[in-house]
């Protein structure tokens with residue numbers, strides 16, 4: 209059975225086949241029991257709605273993704289800066305890290321209404337919510353990374369009279385990269401979750417309607433296939449973000465870091 | 474117990490006499506003057522130590538685990554400060570090593586390479602940190618890689634090398650600065666006997682003929698006898714110098730030396746002294 213042992217087959221073909229089998233089973237069950245599509249739609253019904261509503265749904269996807277991506281970018285930039293500041297001084301870290309933790313443990317659903325009331329521009333409010341939830345993994349992982357410098361290498365640098373900046377650029381930042389990319393993966397997913405949750409709370413419709421609004425709206429209209437189609441888009445967006453982060457991390461670390469190196473036997 | 478120590482002491486003086494004449498001419502590279510190390514948790518790492526390393530010497534430190542060999546090496550490297558006493562490098566008035574342009578290199582027990590850099594970049598690191606020009610550095614890197622026989626692996630990452638090869642990269646990095654004093658903390662401890670002997674021989678021929686002084690920590694009696702001009706035996710709790718042995722076999726030594734009667738005798742003597750040192754360790 210050479211096919212079973214093929215890496216590519218295992219990684220791509222096998223989940224695809226499993227997925228198709230599940231969709232087929234789902235379709236079969238819906239048809240066999242004649243389940244009405246306003247209760248639980250068959251995949252074919254979802255697909256039909258999707259094709260029908262493509263422009264609206266894609267527009268909604270773009271609105272949600274825009275919020276998620278801007279928030280993700282803001283979380284990465286701000287989170288990294290905050291981590292650098294925290295690492296520079298123990299006093300600053302001691303003073304402010306507890307509040308970063310408070311931010312992390314407070315459920316975003318609970319503070320989103322407040323933010324949406326306080327911030328006039330809804331788009332900015334949405335971005336703010338998503339940023340708050342996405343920033344913590346970046347801060348935590350980058351701090352951990354900047355701190356996890358090999359002791360021997362640190363000695364080597366001080367032995368060669370390396371300056372603070374040299375040590376930062378040549379030692380601390382490269383040491384931190386694997387942790388940083390770990391943070392990116394978590395944070396990208398959280399940014400999307402944050403965007404969707406904030407949209408639910410804000411309930412923005414009209415030209416700025418995102419996928420969450422489409423889901424809510426479809427629910428009110430009992431258009432369940434459309435709800436599923438929107439849900440499917442959110443999932444795909446999440447997967448795309450995750451795969452992009454994995455690719456980015458492989459690009460940056462592929463040559464040297466254990467987590468990215470394919471075991472050679 | 475006391476008698477054994479005194480016996481050792483007389484032999485130590487007898488053996489040291491001819492060598493004293495040989496090395497008296499060498500300028501002191503580092504003078505350790507009653508340096509003492511007490512750690513923050515109260516551990517006495519080193520009782521006051523007096524030791525002078527002179528130019529051209531190859532001094533091995535040997536002793537039971539925990540006797541302060543690494544601690545002493547870190548003091549000499551300036552990586553840690555003595556709690557009491559002081560160190561003087563190259564008779565200079567400088568209180569920090571290397572301020573007069575003389576170079577000190579340290580080979581750690583682990584290769585301690587940057588996994589994200591290729592072999593050549595790892596070797597170049599000390600020169601980069603010193604701000605040397607690319608062209609000037611290139612020549613030195615070629616020479617250092619050639620010396621350790623890794624020229625064809627220069628574009629590899631550390632993970633693509635064997636343990637012995639990584640250690641050689643670490644040695645190339647230490648040599649690229651053309652140091653006056655080389656500190657090595659059990660550099661070949663993790664390697665097999667054969668590779669270790671090979672690297673020992675390479676090290677001897679490398680050191681010979683240069684104005685290089687070496688302080689070499691090891692657990693291997695054979696390695697110490699083969700390499701050293703002088704062996705310092707330490708005892709533990711507190712870490713201190715227990716005795717010294719001079720190996721006045723002429724250099725450069727080759728593998729034939731390992732099979733001589735004299736080599737066997739020196740190893741036996743050192744082994745005896747080491748056993749005494751272990752017994753004297755509280």
Ligand SMILES: Nc1ncnc2c1ncn2[C@@H]1O[C@H](COP(=O)(O)OP(=O)(O)OP(=O)(O)O)[C@@H](O)[C@H]1O
Nearest residue numbers: 512513514516518537538539540541542543544545
């Ligand atoms: N940072 C530290 N804090 C407290 N005690 C320490 C510290 N570093 C070393 N020691 C103690 O000092 C003593 C000497 O340690 P050192 O590492 O110099 O021993 P060593 O001779 O190099 O041993 P080995 O041969 O096992 O490497 C040990 O008892 C050790 O426990």
Ligand SMILES: [Mg+2]
Nearest residue numbers: 542543544658
């Ligand atoms: Mg040690």
